[in-house]
Amino acid sequence: MSTLCPPPSPAVAKTEIALSGESPLLAATFAYWDNILGPRVRHIWAPKTEQVLLSDGEITFLANHTLNGEILRNAESGAIDVKFFVLSEKGVIIVSLIFDGNWNGDRSTYGLSIILPQTELSFYLPLHRVCVDRLTHIIRKGRIWMHKERQENVQKIVLEGSERMEDQGQSIIPMLTGEVIPVMELLSSMKSHSVPEEIDIADTVLNDDDIGDSCHEGFLLNAISSHLQTCGCSVVVGSSAEKINKDSTGSFVLPFRQVMYAPYPTTHIDVDVNTVKQMPPCHEHIYNQRRYMRSELSAFWRATSEEDMAQDTIIYTDESFTPDLNIFQDVLHRDTLVKAFLDQVFHLKPGFSLRSTFLAQFLLVLHRKALTLIKYIEDDTQKGKKPFKSLRNLKIDLDLTAEGDLNIIMALAEKIKPGLHSFIFGRPFYTSVQERDVLMTF
Helix, strand or coil: CCCCCCCCCCCCEEEEECCCCCCCCCEEEEEEEECCCEEEEEEEEEECCCCCCCCHHHHHHHHHHHHCCHHHCCCCCCCEEEEEEEECCCCEEEEEEEEEEEECCEEEEEEEEEEEEHHHHHHHHHHHHHHHHHHHHHHHHHHHHHHHHHHHHHHHHHHHCCCCCCCCCCCHHHHHHHHHHHHHHHHHHHHHHCCCCCCCHHHCHHHCCCHHHCCCHHHHHHHHHHHHHCCCCEEEECCCCCCCCCCCCCCCCCCHHHHHHCCCCCEEEECCCCEEEECCCHHHHHHHHHHHHHHHHHHHHHCCCCCCCCHHHHHCCCCCCCCCCCCCEECCCCCCHHHHHHHHHCCCCCCCCHHHHHHHHHHHHHHHHHHHHHHHHHHHHCCCCCCCCCHHHHHHHCCCCCHHHHHHHHHHHHHHCCCHHHHHHCCCCCCHHHHHHHHHHC
16 A cells, blocks of 8 residues: 555544454545544544554545545435545545434534455445445434434433533444444455356366256256346355355354345255245345335334344334244246256266356356346336336247246346336335236236
8 A cells, every 4th residue: 555644633443343254345434524624534443454454544544535525515414425436546445425414413424434455346346236235224323323312412411401511422433333343244254255256167066967966956946046036146054064165163044134135135045955945026125125124223213222222122123024024935936947958958968168158158048038128128118218017928028938937037137227126016016925926917
């Protein structure tokens, strides 16, 4: 890192986070705009490492950079602006969310930021949406905390008369720490355990002489089909290190909160008992996700103590919404695309590049079908100006009469054009069971 100018402010409070594995994150910061002194950093979170890549002064300087020019910010109340900086001269990238809030009785501008080396740009970009969504939810909770803290301080001033309240809003830092740490752990986990971009087919079950050598045909069919239907998102669990990665104890606890926060639904694959479960379709997942987040924020708003605001308590506070029920369900929709692929790929001789080429061709066909589906819907709706009403014609014209085939192509199209799933099925909202009934009537 190049030498940066030291900050004009005194030392900033810092929390070092012990992370397992390599962390791509240099730091996370919480800053605010001071009407007299300008941008100021309130707190720094950094991975605990032996080698210090950025000094506190350098981190403060970079965090201040994100708030410069925000003095004339003119945004609607509650708006959150996402800023993405690539500072080549400093060798870093900064993702900063700018928002307004009440602190010390005055409305001010704040920034919650994460700082990464520029060398991690290609690693971070696919995770940008996830990080922004998580940071946005943290800000929503932070606003509630600021408001509640301000109310409590005002009440205390009234009760205690002349007592001067110093350092109001300080307790927001522990709350932010509890929320920032999982984001840092997520990035660290993705860096250490993410699937490589290129996978040798020789290391997969597709290299076997016969599908029965590695796993049951029906299990593999369900796993691949469900994985594609849930936009390529899966959690694979098992007790054998030869089958799946696990922790040192061989146990696995599904991170329910993380799964609910994910932008896409997830498939749960258990290689011990050969079961495949999947979350509801994309539009229903988004609906459940928003209900869960609103439930969490509502519970956070009603909480009267810091203990009541703990994450584990918040999840189960709202009796009107039980998000832990029926989240994973059986694979309801069968497909012909994956079945035909598996039937054909094992007829090719293993050990050569033929199977790799055949797999690449299969994925290319799926991608082209997704693009065709998007174009079909755009033409039929005049690019969203009219509602889509010809699902039956679409299924016939694009040879997607099998519900599983339609789900796979819709999932791929959703990743290319986000919001497509909700546009087709979300008006009115259908549950997965209702959607199945609707599909059967077309």
